[in-house]
Amino acid sequence: MDPFTTHTGTALPLRRSNVDTDQIIPAVYLKRVTRSGFEDGLFAAWRKDPDFVLNKSEHAGADVLVAGPDFGTGSSREHAVWALQNYGFKVVIGSRFGDIFRSNSGKSGLLIAVVDQADVERLWDLVEADPATPVTIDLGARTVSAGGSTFDFQIDDYTRWRLMEGLDDIALTLRHADAIDEFETRRASFLPQTLPARTAG
Amino acid sequence: MGRTLSEKVWDNHVVRHAEGEPDLLYIDLHLVHEVTSPQAFDGLRQAGRRVRRPDLTLATEDHNTPTLDIDRPIADPVSRTQVETLRRNAEEFGIRIHSLGDKDQGVVHIIGPQLGVTQPGMTVVCGDSHTSTHGAFGAIAFGIGTSEVEHVLATQTLPQARPRTMAVNVSGRLPEGVTAKDLVLALIAKVGTGGGQGHIVEYRGEAIEALSMEGRMTICNMSIEWGAKAGMIAPDQTTFDYLKGRPHAPQGADWDAAVAYWSTLRTDDDATFDVEVDLDASSLTPFVTWGTNPGQGVPLGASVPDPDQFDDEVDRSAAERALQYMGLDAGTPMREIAVDTVFLGSCTNGRIEDLRLAASVIQGRKVAEGVRMLVVPGSARVRLQAEVEGLDKVFTEAGAEWRAAGCSMCLGMNPDQLAPGERAASTSNRNFEGRQGKGGRTHLVSPAVAAATAVVGTLSAPSDL
Numbered sequence: 001m002d003p004f005t006t007h008t009g010t011a012l013p014l015r016r017s018n019v020d021t022d023q024i025i026p027a028v029y030l031k032r033v034t035r036s037g038f039e040d041g042l043f044a045a046w047r048k049d050p051d052f053v054l055n056k057s058e059h060a061g062a063d064v065l066v067a068g069p070d071f072g073t074g075s076s077r078e079h080a081v082w083a084l085q086n087y088g089f090k091v092v093i094g095s096r097f098g099d100i101f102r103s104n105s106g107k108s109g110l111l112i113a114v115v116d117q118a119d120v121e122r123l124w125d126l127v128e129a130d131p132a133t134p135v136t137i138d139l140g141a142r143t144v145s146a147g148g149s150t151f152d153f154q155i156d157d158y159t160r161w162r163l164m165e166g167l168d169d170i171a172l173t174l175r176h177a178d179a180i181d182e183f184e185t186r187r188a189s190f191l192p193q194t195l196p197a198r199t200a201g
Numbered sequence: 202m203g204r205t206l207s208e209k210v211w212d213n214h215v216v217r218h219a220e221g222e223p224d225l226l227y228i229d230l231h232l233v234h235e236v237t238s239p240q241a242f243d244g245l246r247q248a249g250r251r252v253r254r255p256d257l258t259l260a261t262e263d264h265n266t267p268t269l270d271i272d273r274p275i276a277d278p279v280s281r282t283q284v285e286t287l288r289r290n291a292e293e294f295g296i297r298i299h300s301l302g303d304k305d306q307g308v309v310h311i312i313g314p315q316l317g318v319t320q321p322g323m324t325v326v327c328g329d330s331h332t333s334t335h336g337a338f339g340a341i342a343f344g345i346g347t348s349e350v351e352h353v354l355a356t357q358t359l360p361q362a363r364p365r366t367m368a369v370n371v372s373g374r375l376p377e378g379v380t381a382k383d384l385v386l387a388l389i390a391k392v393g394t395g396g397g398q399g400h401i402v403e404y405r406g407e408a409i410e411a412l413s414m415e416g417r418m419t420i421c422n423m424s425i426e427w428g429a430k431a432g433m434i435a436p437d438q439t440t441f442d443y444l445k446g447r448p449h450a451p452q453g454a455d456w457d458a459a460v461a462y463w464s465t466l467r468t469d470d471d472a473t474f475d476v477e478v479d480l481d482a483s484s485l486t487p488f489v490t491w492g493t494n495p496g497q498g499v500p501l502g503a504s505v506p507d508p509d510q511f512d513d514e515v516d517r518s519a520a521e522r523a524l525q526y527m528g529l530d531a532g533t534p535m536r537e538i539a540v541d542t543v544f545l546g547s548c549t550n551g552r553i554e555d556l557r558l559a560a561s562v563i564q565g566r567k568v569a570e571g572v573r574m575l576v577v578p579g580s581a582r583v584r585l586q587a588e589v590e591g592l593d594k595v596f597t598e599a600g601a602e603w604r605a606a607g608c609s610m611c612l613g614m615n616p617d618q619l620a621p622g623e624r625a626a627s628t629s630n631r632n633f634e635g636r637q638g639k640g641g642r643t644h645l646v647s648p649a650v651a652a653a654t655a656v657v658g659t660l661s662a663p664s665d666l
């Protein structure tokens with residue numbers, strides 16, 4: 001994971017509430033065996049509609065998603081996070097999120113910025129009026145800035161620290177590689193190993 | 202103060218403990234299958250990481266694999282790709298794999314114990330919720346998500362918050378004809394599908410001690426169905442006897458050292474659990490489900506309940522929805538419910554004792570007209586053993602289908618599925634809507650009830666024959 005300190009990009013206004021993980025990526029797209037390539041399933045049911053905001057040329061290249069309340073509710077599929085990241089999104093701003101989606105995002109390095117719904121509305125208005133409006137997310141200061149105003153967002157301390165350090169869970173654990181090495185010297189000799197294979201013949 | 206079994210095993214695996222952070226737990230065995238692992242391996246590749254301990258990792262193919270024509274390429278291209286991807290990943294990362302056609306292939310939770318790689322006092326994980334099965338040996342065993350699969354592959358550890366402890370005390374003896382499956386279904390009906398949330402459960406008491414290892418696995422398998430993080434049973438002579446001589450069981454001086462250690466894995470007399478639940482085994486009868494979650498069950502001799510009899514509003518509306526989905530009327534005696542299909546198999550009841558029990562019921566009888574019975578051994582070895590004992594003949598002569606090993610109709614990812622509206626008596630563990638095929642209806646039953654039901658055509662016990 002790359003360390004996340006600040007990010008400036010353009011924003012996609014998704015004026016919908018209760019976008020559950022089935023809408024973010026339908027089950028039919030989950031059969032892939034890689035962690036990449038899920039962008040084709042992102043919001044699949046709506047992509048056919050040329051008026052869907054993701055299809056609008058003025059929003060091409062947007063990498064900050066400004067979502068409605070209760071984004072990412074539903075199933076635990078990590079594919080929902082992967083689909084957003086594979087498409088190019090770095091940050092999702094919204095007022096309420098599904099719990100599991102939020103925790104999966106933290107694991108994968110997608111920043112979830114929780115703001116007041118009034119600020120969401122303000123951002124929607126701003127970027128609809130001018131899609132080129134730069135939006136800056138400062139994780140250190142926990143602020144979102146756009147169109148001359150700045151407001152706070154919420155994120156828990158532990159996730160914020162991990163994202164700023166650019167540490168996924170694995171990298172974090174590997175900081176304690178010495179402790180793992182040391183633990184392994186203490187494991188009992190009778191514990192089983194799968195290699196070399198022994199079989200009943 | 203004394204410690205419980207789970208606390209002893211947990212403490213033995215803490216690599217690092219820091220205030221305000223989850224414990225970092227060492228993982229002794231990581232089981233891998235084709236469905237939840239591809240993204241984890243892909244993640245390793247992208248980060249340039251290796252599998253830290255291929256020698257503590259074991260892969261097999263089970264969820265997606267066909268149970269017919271297993272010597273031919275898998276017909277469904279999507280399933281085939283997933284299986285082939287696992288094979289490539291196992292090769293690239295140096296992991297042992299038991300592929301379709303191999304004698305040690307089978308449902309991941311059946312082959313671990315069978316090979317003897319599941320042992321008392323271990324930590325066992327797998328990207329599959331029924332990993333709780335392995336707790337029958339006195340191991341802490343639980344299911345994990347794909348990110349966690351990658352984490353274990355890379356580090357052989359997992360950060361985990363310490364769960365609370367619970368005891369299920371089962372007194373008395375199971376009456377003749379009542380099995381471990383009936384016991385656990387009755388337990389879930391009593392405590393509800395969320396009853397174990399956040400807890401590692403220890404099953405104990407006379408009825409548990411009297412169970413075979415296979416019966417114990419059936420109980421621990423279904424721990425997840427009532428929300429428990431894991432289920433465990435203290436190892437004893439039954440456990441040691443089961444393990445002795447298994448391919449990966451310790452040998453010689455290691456065996457003695459292991460048994461000495463395993464014998465310490467008991468809850469101390471002065472230890473306390475956060476929660477205790479009591480159940481009397483001697484009053485149990487065969488148990489079956491009527492609804493769409495494993496907690497919606499009743500004794501076979503009872504009737505489909507009336508949703509109005511539930512005091513709780515959530516339970517009542519869940520019951521109403523379930524009856525509608527299941528196409529059942531309140532008050533119908535369970536014994537009058539006719540099935541189209543009987544599925545004998547899965548990691549809950551796909552072991553040799555399950556097949557022996559069902560075969561003893563069906564021997565010399567015929568599967569009822571219009572009923573299809575699928576017998577799917579949990580592993581290739583279970584299948585071979587059954588064939589040595591002639592059980593395959595008993596089943597096929599009765600008119601049942603004898604299949605190759607795998608998850609099969611437990612989740613219907615392969616072609617073994619219920620058609621919409623079809624009704625099954627199934628020895629598996631989940632009766633969720635659509636679990637065994639879109640629109641399919643599932644009644645969870647024991648192997649004995651499954652066999653009797655196949656003969657009669659309606660939900661039945663061997664005593665009805």
Ligand code: SF4
Pocket residue numbers: 263264308309310329331547548549607608611612629630
């Ligand atoms: S048999 Fe069923 S419950 Fe067991 S691992 Fe396979 S799909 Fe899961």
